[in-house]
Amino acid sequence: MATSTMQFKIYRYDPDKDAAPYMQDISVEVDFAIDRKLLDVLTKLKAKDDTLSYRRSCREGICGSDAMNINGKNGLACLTEIKDLKQPVVLRPLPGLPVIRDLIVDMTQFFKQYHSIKPYLINEGPRPDRERLQSPEDREELNGLYECILCACCSTSCPSFWWNPDKFVGPAGLLNAYRFIADTRDQATNERLDDLEDPYRLFRCHSIMNCVDVCPKGLNPTRAIGKIKEMMVRRAI
Amino acid sequence: MSKLTIPVRKFDAVIVGAGGSGLRAAIQLSEAGLKTAVLSKVFPTRSHTVAAQGGVSASLGNSEEDHWHWHMYDTVKGSDWLGDQDAIEYMCRMAPEVVVELEHFGMPFDRTDEGKIYQRPFGGHMSNFGEKPVRRACAAADRTGHAMLHALYQRNVRANTQFFVEWMALDLIRDDSGQVLGVIALEMETGDVVAFHAKATVFATGGAGRIFYSSTNAFINTGDGLGMAARAGIALEDMEFWQFHPTGVAGAGVLITEGVRGEGGILRNSANERFMERYAPNAKDLASRDVVSRAMVTEINEGRGCGPNKDFVLLDITHLDPATIMKRLPGIREISIQFAGIDPIKAPIPVVPTCHYQMGGVPTNYKGQVVSQDATPIPGFYAAGEVACASVHGANRLGTNSLLDLLVFGKSSGDSVIDDLRSGAIGLKELPADYAERTLSRLNRLNTQTGGASVNETRLELQRTMQKHCGVFRFKDMLVEGVAKILDVEKAVLRTEIKDKSQVWNTARVEALELDNLIEVAKATMISAEARKESRGAHVRDDAPDTAANPNGRDDVNWHKHTLWHRESNRLDYKPVIMKPLSVESIALKTRSY
Numbered sequence: 001m002a003t004s005t006m007q008f009k010i011y012r013y014d015p016d017k018d019a020a021p022y023m024q025d026i027s028v029e030v031d032f033a034i035d036r037k038l039l040d041v042l043t044k045l046k047a048k049d050d051t052l053s054y055r056r057s058c059r060e061g062i063c064g065s066d067a068m069n070i071n072g073k074n075g076l077a078c079l080t081e082i083k084d085l086k087q088p089v090v091l092r093p094l095p096g097l098p099v100i101r102d103l104i105v106d107m108t109q110f111f112k113q114y115h116s117i118k119p120y121l122i123n124e125g126p127r128p129d130r131e132r133l134q135s136p137e138d139r140e141e142l143n144g145l146y147e148c149i150l151c152a153c154c155s156t157s158c159p160s161f162w163w164n165p166d167k168f169v170g171p172a173g174l175l176n177a178y179r180f181i182a183d184t185r186d187q188a189t190n191e192r193l194d195d196l197e198d199p200y201r202l203f204r205c206h207s208i209m210n211c212v213d214v215c216p217k218g219l220n221p222t223r224a225i226g227k228i229k230e231m232m233v234r235r236a237i
Numbered sequence: 238m239s240k241l242t243i244p245v246r247k248f249d250a251v252i253v254g255a256g257g258s259g260l261r262a263a264i265q266l267s268e269a270g271l272k273t274a275v276l277s278k279v280f281p282t283r284s285h286t287v288a289a290q291g292g293v294s295a296s297l298g299n300s301e302e303d304h305w306h307w308h309m310y311d312t313v314k315g316s317d318w319l320g321d322q323d324a325i326e327y328m329c330r331m332a333p334e335v336v337v338e339l340e341h342f343g344m345p346f347d348r349t350d351e352g353k354i355y356q357r358p359f360g361g362h363m364s365n366f367g368e369k370p371v372r373r374a375c376a377a378a379d380r381t382g383h384a385m386l387h388a389l390y391q392r393n394v395r396a397n398t399q400f401f402v403e404w405m406a407l408d409l410i411r412d413d414s415g416q417v418l419g420v421i422a423l424e425m426e427t428g429d430v431v432a433f434h435a436k437a438t439v440f441a442t443g444g445a446g447r448i449f450y451s452s453t454n455a456f457i458n459t460g461d462g463l464g465m466a467a468r469a470g471i472a473l474e475d476m477e478f479w480q481f482h483p484t485g486v487a488g489a490g491v492l493i494t495e496g497v498r499g500e501g502g503i504l505r506n507s508a509n510e511r512f513m514e515r516y517a518p519n520a521k522d523l524a525s526r527d528v529v530s531r532a533m534v535t536e537i538n539e540g541r542g543c544g545p546n547k548d549f550v551l552l553d554i555t556h557l558d559p560a561t562i563m564k565r566l567p568g569i570r571e572i573s574i575q576f577a578g579i580d581p582i583k584a585p586i587p588v589v590p591t592c593h594y595q596m597g598g599v600p601t602n603y604k605g606q607v608v609s610q611d612a613t614p615i616p617g618f619y620a621a622g623e624v625a626c627a628s629v630h631g632a633n634r635l636g637t638n639s640l641l642d643l644l645v646f647g648k649s650s651g652d653s654v655i656d657d658l659r660s661g662a663i664g665l666k667e668l669p670a671d672y673a674e675r676t677l678s679r680l681n682r683l684n685t686q687t688g689g690a691s692v693n694e695t696r697l698e699l700q701r702t703m704q705k706h707c708g709v710f711r712f713k714d715m716l717v718e719g720v721a722k723i724l725d726v727e728k729a730v731l732r733t734e735i736k737d738k739s740q741v742w743n744t745a746r747v748e749a750l751e752l753d754n755l756i757e758v759a760k761a762t763m764i765s766a767e768a769r770k771e772s773r774g775a776h777v778r779d780d781a782p783d784t785a786a787n788p789n790g791r792d793d794v795n796w797h798k799h800t801l802w803h804r805e806s807n808r809l810d811y812k813p814v815i816m817k818p819l820s821v822e823s824i825a826l827k828t829r830s831y
Contacts, residue, residue, distance in 0.1 A: 016739040036489070036576075047693040050745035051737040055279075058455040060491045060572060062383055063283040079575060100426060101742040107280070120391035121343030131297075131340040133352030139345065146345045146377075146384060150282055183343070 002032040006041070007088035014051065014101055021099065023090075030082060038080040038089075039066055054103040061216055064151030067094055068103050074153040074214040094156040096165065109165045110152045110172070117169060117177040117195070122188035138184040145179035145224060147217050148172060154211035154221055160204040167200035171211035171221030174202065178224035181231065193232055202228060243421070243673050244431045247665065248274045250654050251419055251435040253406045253462065256284030257382075257643030258622030258650075259441030260389035262605075265651025267396035271658070274433055276404045276422055278457055278747075281390045285443055285455045286643065289382025290568060291496030292357060292374030293339075293640035295332035299353040300372045303364060305329040306821060308373060310366045312638060313824045315525050316631025317774035317791065319475065319799070321815035322823060324603035324627040328638075328645045335644040336375055344388040346377050347565070357499045357565070361525040361635045361831070370523055374637045379494050379568040385640060405747060406461060408676045409438070409469040409618075412669045417607075417618035420465070421676045425747060428740030430680065432673065436663050437617055437654040440466070440599060440607075441647065444623035445758040449592035450697075450704040453485050453492040462624035464754025466599045467761065468675070471618075472610065472801040472810070474626040475597035476758065477766035477776050480634055481709045483529040485591025487549035489576040493569050493588060495636040498522045500565050502554040504533065505585065506541040512550075517831035524831035527633040527775045530590035534709045537589075544587060551585035590709050595758075596634055596775065597765075598626035600801070605650025606657075610801060610812055617663045619654055621646035628799065631814075632774020683749055689734030692749045699726045699752075699759050707766050711778040716767040723756075723763045730756045761802040768809050771796040788828040797826070 005027050013021035028045055035041050039059055046052045055065040059078045066077040069092040071085060097105040123132070155161045155170035169177065177196060180186045196202040202225065211221040250266050252259045255277035266273040277284065296303040308329040313320055340346060340354060347355035356372040364371035377384035393400075406420040410432065419435040445460025446452040463473055483504070484493040498504070504522055506512045516532040517524035524532075533550050542548050554562060559582045562570055566581075573581045599620045601607050606614035607625075622643045629642060657663045706719025730752055737745035772781040772790030781790035798811040816823045 014739050014741060016741050046744075047691075050692070050735055050748075051739070053742050053744050057279055057283050057457045058285065058288050060288065061575065062380075062568075063279070063285075063287050063455065065279065065283050101739070104742050111280070115394055118395075120395040121341075121388075123341075127341055129337075131337050131346070131354050134348050135352050136348045136350065139348045142345045146387070147380065149287075149383070150280070180343075183345070185343070 004030055004032070006030045008045070009088045009090045010052070011092040012102055013099055025088070032083050035082055037078050038070065038082055038085070039077040041082055042077055053101045062149060064149035067151040067153045069093065069095055074157045076151060076153070076216045079216050094152055096156045096162040107152060110155055110170070113155070113165070113169045113173040114150065114176060117173050118188070118192070119176050119180070121180065121183065121186050123185055124187065132185050134184055141182045142179060144219055145175060145182060148175055148179070148219060149217060151216065153214045153216060157210040157214045159208060160206060164200055164204055168204035169196070169201050171205070171225070174205070174228065175219060175221040175224045178228050181228065193228070193235065196228060197232055243677070245434050245668070246274070246431060248272050248433060248435040249658060250437040250439060251276065251433040252439040252441055253420055254284070254441035254443060254622070254624070255281035255400065256441060256443050256622065257286035257386060257389060257640065258647035259439070260386070260393055261644050261647025262439050262441060262621060262651040263398045264389065264392050264396055265648055266654060267393065267398040269655050271655070274399055274401055274435070276401045276406055276420070276433065278403065278405045280402050281400065282387055284386060285458055286386045286640070287383045288455065288492060289385070289640055290379045290492060290494035291359060291499065292376040292381050292637045293336055293385065293644070294359070294362065294373050294635070294637035295336040295375055295641065296329070296373060297333050297336065297354060297356065297375065299349055299356050301364070303371050303373055305332065307364055307366060307371070308332065309818070309821070310824055311361050311363055312629065312635055314367065314829055315361045315633055315635040316629070317633055317829055318797065318826050319628065319631030319773060319814055321628045322818040323815050324629045326818040326821060327603040328629050328641060331645045332641050335641070335648060339385065339388060339644060342388045342392040344377065345384050346375060357496055358523060359499045359636045360495050360523045360529065361520070370520065374496065374499060376496065378564070379496055379566045382640060405750065406442070406465060407679070407750060409465045410434070410668065410672045411469050412666060416616040416666060418666055418668060421673055425742055428743060430676070432668065434665065434668060436658060436665050437619060439650055439654065440620040440624050441622050442624045444595040445755060446592050446595065448700065448703050448755050448759045448762065449479070450700040451485065451490050452592040453482055453490055454592070459751035459755050460758040461751065461754045462599065462620065463761070464757040467757040467804040470805065471599060471607065471615070472803045473597060473761045474600040475628060475765070475800050476595070476761035476802055477769050477800060478596035478632050478774060479592060479762065480526055480594040480596060480775050481530040481590040482593035483526055483533055483590050484552055484588040485593070486572065486576045487544070487587040487589045490591050491572055491576045492591070492593070493552060493572065493586060495526070497552060497554060497566060497569055500554070500561060501557050502552055504529070505551045505553050506536045507543045507547065508541060512536050512541070520831035525633055526636060528831055530709050531777060533590055549587040549589045552588045553585040554581050555583065555585060594634055594639060595623055596626070596628070596630040596632065598624050601625045601627050601646070603627055603646070603649065604653045605646045606653050610810060619650040621650040632776060679753070683733070683735060683746060684738060686732060686734040689732040690729040692733045692735060692745065692752055695726065695729045695733060696752050696755065698729070699723070699755060702726060703759055703762065707763055711766060711776065713778060713780045716763070716778070719763045720767050723759050727756050727760065757804060760807065764807050765800045765802050765809065769796060769800060793826055
């Protein structure tokens, strides 16, 4: 059996009893044959200490609940291979958002920005009896966009979002904005571009590309942002 | 006890759960201008609908001829004739409308060359009343649930739906007449307990797949709606019927869609044999899920499993064009690499049958109204999706009918709320004096318990017991023993202890409260299964074998009926299966083969 003791340093804070946050050193027996992912080990830790708090649900990288900062990089606990992690494994809540407790952050600001881009199809035309047609090529434009799971790994790794979370839409929101701009069924392209043509909402992106580096779904918000900028330039001339 | 009070908030309707069915119901209510609260334990797009992969069924006929009546026939047959034919007709007839509607909401379906919604073959989907496979599953790659859940959430953003995110409903409020008046809920961030007093309460809380040790389900699938309903004196229907999905990743339990077989994937045993040809000569790998899962377990039990312990079989798509895999099955490729360490383009995926879906639930009619035993609606109470039993899935659900169920009954339950409010059938009745007592004493017990049982260990004991005693194949003696064991586990559940006493985001408390719900589902399942002395659909037992008088072990004379489990003294009743559809002729009982 490939069992070994692993060292963890975990950010702890319970506002009900702690005056200030602290880093807790914990060691845990890990059986690499069973405990494959970081979430498996967190489950094990929680079985011993039920006060350890984090979000989780699907455990397969599709619900976006268990995003956290793992050894300095944002990622999903359920997709992070445990044996690849350098020790001590340092776990912190996602940076840049208020911490509620332990690894749980307040995501209000993140969702506010997502909601601000009108994340729904706008087509005020008469509803046809059947589906609106879309060619396979046009549909392909949505690949790499619609798969976003709103885990916030990207936005909370972005310095521009840290400084201006109330004004800069952030990579997740902008990726989703482009998802609707790129959809041939959507009729609000101009309004969407108008809304983003703003020194903060879009143009705080300085192509640092942390978002691309951390996206657990392999999506590329920087590319989507570039496409939006390109469309703004094109409609200006 | 002195009278305890909690804050009360008033709404026209409260929807509990924000997965597919809850969000679909919310669209109806918000767009109708009703004051609606949607409560969810998780942010809506984290609900388990997000994990559905393969498709949603509708007889659109985009690639070849199809008809809702054929879909209806397949669903009745898939249910092993336990499904109610009025509800099944309703669902299959509504399917094209609700799927097209979803497309209008923005769902990014894959497309055919003509630009229509792409459809793929799926298990048990046949044309012309069971003749040959048909393309009926409407798909967005292998991320259909994710695309659907996000599209439904987005439509709710447009409709300005009021969400209460990370609120867990704890108990149903009913008055002496039996009318449902809302729920009591816990705000996870603050620990506050609040009553949501409403004219209508819609349960869309999903399933309870976490009663089994090995499950494709998310951690949150703890049967909260079923627990609340059972504690409020509402019977649970057909709880012995659980679907084991043929293809969960061996060891990890993560789902691999049936769409893989729809696109041409083949199951193989250790001799590299396509064994499904022996079990289902016509449909082969695309037979119904219960049939395929039993075939797999039989192969493993007879020594033809793969791997060092011969405990799984292989799902092979290495013969498919890699471009097809990248285009149609990109998500399962990711999952295979992540959770099996295998790239399915190069090597087959190790799979085992894994608990996936609960066919039973809170009894409803096809309008999404919760009904009592004599089919009369319980005033103010509605349910849709996996928590509900309409019953469209009967003894075995067809793949892709779950996403369809969400849309159809999410919508119909919303419409029923609107109708019942407008007709004056329901209104805001006064809360009974002691409405919060049960919940508060439960919370108080948990806060003060000492020397109690560990939540984690008790839950594991529950899950292992269900897995061992109530799995793919069931045995008379094991079921009898299983009932006793689960009643023992219940004793531990009643005295669970948590160390975390914080008011803020107390996940230990949430897990203990979830265990209160899991145990109700486990009891309902084990007791209903022990009592049903036949084999039907997903419920197959050793003492009801295949005979000339009872083909496949199905005993229509004695057991063609729905089970109703009552929490109070674990009493069982039965009610007839509705064989009369709404407009077409009844689909008569027949031996089921694929």
